[in-house]
Amino acid sequence: MPPPESPDSGATSAPSLVRTYRVWQGSNVFLFGGRLIFGPDVKSIFISVFLVLVPVAVFCAMVARKLLDDFPHYSGWSIMAVAIALTLFVLVTLVVTSSRDPGIVPRNAHPPELDDYYWTDSINGTNPLSRLPRTKDVIVNGIIVKTKYCETCMLYRPIRASHCSVCDNCVERFDHHCPWVGQCIGLRNYRFYYMFILSATLLCLYVHAFCWVYIRRIKDSEKISIWKAMTKTIASIALIIYTFVCVxxxxxxxxxxxxxxxxxxxxxxxxxYRYNHQVNPYNRGIIKNFAEVFCTRVPPSKNNFRSKVPKEPLDSHRRTDIGSFSPVLKRTRRNMELVGSSINNERDEESDYRDGFNNESRRKDSELTEKSLNLSRTFPTEGEEGQENGQPGPVYEIIAEIPDSTAEVGESNWAAKPSYSNTA
Incomplete structure (x- = not known):
């Protein structure tokens, strides 16, 4: 009879699966099983709906209803019908803008690996680069554009993308985070946001105009001054002031x-960037610019929030500092094996990562730990002195140089090639 499996042996037990939205690392709020995604300030939508519905309800009850019989052939009913249709359009575009993926860029589990030429100097005895370049250059319409490395998402942001500090996500073609819709405005919901504010403006102008029409009707029917007519319909005056401010x-x-x-x-x-004072690499002319926003297909979401993924601890990817450099260490170990070098890990380096491992796992992996890399020698900091033999040696300063040839759009593995200068 085989012995029972220990609780620590997770190799044979299948990992439990959960929906992606349940382990989402951003600050978003999900509804209906991950079908709708909102920002963390989703409650502000109710304020926006209130600010739209209440004035329209007052307009329909106190103004439009009294204009139903003032126009021939029942055309007065069209005043209320248009107001209701505009209101529904405003609310629909508000919900669509707020409840869809604005263009979130999926996070990486690990930093991207550096190209091979980053590690050629390590074979010659020099020190490899200890961190990824902060920016990389791409060419857009013949103009060099810098893209930044996102420390949170562990990726080089796509062109025109930025990290939203409210939602904690990188968003493609990031415009801004709108508190009134409780969502980021980006590539996948910008056109709906524009239709929302445009229809809201038309609704304000519509209500404002017909309030004046109603006041004028009172003035003409009772043969009184405009001021006395305004005192007979306080609701119209309130709506005029409200819509004037909102417009x-x-x-x-x-x-x-x-x-x-x-x-x-x-x-x-x-x-x-203030493109008024420099060339805008994305400007294609007014007609093509409008066509790009309104006449192109909305790209599909890069995230499937309802897909099932293995359930992991919340900080499994942050258990140790060494986790974020795992691709770097693997590449370094490969290069060290080529030159036949074997570096023993000092006991002091072991204590730096003591918090991320328990005693039992440390005993199981003790053999691997004794052969692991000495990070203090692999990644020297500026101003560090001394080599393996304890003798003082030269100090190297890492300098990132931008090569003559920059990457075209779409090349994600480009990075600046480092060089090293002897400062001592």
Whole structure:
């Protein structure tokens, strides 16, 4: 009879599976089993819905209802019908903007591996690069554009992407995080956001205009001054003031984003790069810029929030500092084997990672630990002195040089080649 399996032997037991949205590392809120994704400030949607529905309800009850019989051939009913249709369109675009994936870039489990030429110097006895380059250059329409490395998502961001500090995600063509819709505005929901603010502006103007029409009807029917007519319909005065204030807000946003679309900019790029004073590499002309936003297919989401993935501890990917450099260590070990070098790990290095391993796993992996790399020698810091033999040696400063040839768009493995200068 075979002995019972120990609880620590996880190799033979199948890992439990959970939906992706249940172990999502961002700050998003999911509804209906991961079918809808919202930002962490999803409650602000209810405020936006309230600010739309209440004024429209007052307009229909106190203004549009009294204009039903003032126009021939029952055309007065069209005033209320248009108001209701505009309101429904505003609410639909609000929900669609808020509840869909704005273009979240999936995170990497580990940092990307460096190209082989990063490690050629290690064979000659020099020190390899200890961290990935912070930026890399790509060419867009003949113009060099820098893309940054995201420490949180462990990837080089796609062109025009940025990391939202509210949702804690990298978003493609990031525009801004809108607190009124409780969601990031990016590649996959920008057109719906623009339709939301545009329809909200039209709704404000519509209600504002017909409130004045109703006041004018009172003035003409009772033969009184405009001021006395205004005192007879307080609801119209309140709606006029309310819509006047709102149209400056949503109307201003509509004008601003119309300008951004015509010049193919995002809000983030407009405030950060100021393309008015330099060439915009994404501008293709007004017609093509509008066609890019409204006449192209919305790309599918890169995330399947309902797919099943193995359930892991929340900090399994952060158990040790060494975890984030695992691809680097594997590449370093391969190069060290080529030159026939064997480096023993010192006991002091073992204590740096003591918090991430328990005593039992350390006994099982003791053989591997004794052959592991000495990180203090593999990744020297600036100003470190001494070599393996204890004799003082030269100090090397890592300098990242940008090569003459930069990568074209779509090359994700490009990085600046490092060189080393002797500073001592």
């Amino acid at each position: 400056w807000f949503v109307g201003g946003l509509t004008v601003f984003h119309t300008y951004l679309i015509s010049t193919n900019q995002s809000t983030y790029e407009n405030f950060r």
